[in-house]
Amino acid sequence: MNLLRSRFAQAVLILIVAFVVLKFGIRPAAPWSVLTLYMAIVLLAVLVFVSSDSDSWRDFVWPIRATLVDPNRRLARLVFLIVLPLLFGYYAYTQAAAKPQAPPELRAVHPAPPASIQFRGKEIQITGLDNPLRKDQASYKKHVAAGAEIYIRNCMYCHGDNLDGRGHFAHGFNPPPANFQDPGTIAMLQEAFLFWRIAKGGPGLPKESTPWNSVMPAWEDRLTEEQTWQVIMYLYDATGQHPRRWEEGH
Numbered sequence: 001m002n003l004l005r006s007r008f009a010q011a012v013l014i015l016i017v018a019f020v021v022l023k024f025g026i027r028p029a030a031p032w033s034v035l036t037l038y039m040a041i042v043l044l045a046v047l048v049f050v051s052s053d054s055d056s057w058r059d060f061v062w063p064i065r066a067t068l069v070d071p072n073r074r075l076a077r078l079v080f081l082i083v084l085p086l087l088f089g090y091y092a093y094t095q096a097a098a099k100p101q102a103p104p105e106l107r108a109v110h111p112a113p114p115a116s117i118q119f120r121g122k123e124i125q126i127t128g129l130d131n132p133l134r135k136d137q138a139s140y141k142k143h144v145a146a147g148a149e150i151y152i153r154n155c156m157y158c159h160g161d162n163l164d165g166r167g168h169f170a171h172g173f174n175p176p177p178a179n180f181q182d183p184g185t186i187a188m189l190q191e192a193f194l195f196w197r198i199a200k201g202g203p204g205l206p207k208e209s210t211p212w213n214s215v216m217p218a219w220e221d222r223l224t225e226e227q228t229w230q231v232i233m234y235l236y237d238a239t240g241q242h243p244r245r246w247e248e249g250h
């Protein structure tokens with residue numbers, strides 16, 4: 001009980017209780033940055049509390065002072081002299097040491113598309129399919145403009161206003177949104193592949209190579225068949241890429 005009357009012990013106790021409450025009392029767990037912020041506030045409050053008058057302050061610093069100068073606390077000093085640098089050194093080491101990391105997930109980025117899909121209840125043959133809107137060259141500009149609007153409304157915040165996969169939300173996602181400027185995406189795909197991916201999104205990726213963890217939404221219920229082809233035309237027009245053609249005899 002005597003111990004609890006010591007200001008120093010009280011201060012330490014408050015800090016420990018505060019830490020335990022913040023660390024284990026908050027669900028879902030607060031991140032470390034928040035925890036350290038709260039602990040800094042608690043520490044400040046404790047310092048205000050122990051320094052509220054000079055008796056209290058003297059009481060608080062007494063054990064610290066005694067440990068530093070009392071001749072009969074030699075041993076404690078020696079222990080601190082060895083243990084503290086070791087602790088700090090260990091902490092610095094854990095921060096700087098290379099951590100074992102999970103190997104990057106090997107993910108088939110472009111799985112084979114299904115031969116056909118159900119689009120709003122209608123069967124659409126994917127294999128061999130070309131963008132029907134390209135047949136009518138006269139309305140090319142009109143379709144690209146419509147596609148641009150669709151893109152800005154629905155896709156930009158993930159795929160970015162430069163179509164480079166750096167939209168506002170992109171940083172939160174792994175795998176990141178596709179970068180359409182990159183020759184490794186739409187430039188090596190047929191338009192029908194894009195149609196399938198846009199219609200069915202992440203949920204429509206084949207089961208074999210899970211987990212895909214893709215946040216790419218399925219647009220089937222929000223975009224019509226024509227709108228989907230229009231946004232595809234916009235993707236190619238805006239990036240200057242050309243869709244891959246179906247090989248002869250496919």
Ligand code: HEC
Nearest residue numbers: 154155158175176177178185186194197202214215216231
């Ligand atoms: C919530 C974020 C998000 C939105 C919104 C979004 N996408 Fe995606 N998209 C992704 C992510 C993440 C990927 C990469 C993972 C994957 O392939 O499923 C992706 C992949 C794609 C791909 C596949 C590219 C490739 O190389 O395989 C296409 C095509 C695509 N998106 C088109 C669109 C279009 C068109 C829209 C708007 C109608 C859109 N996306 C909206 C997140 C998004």
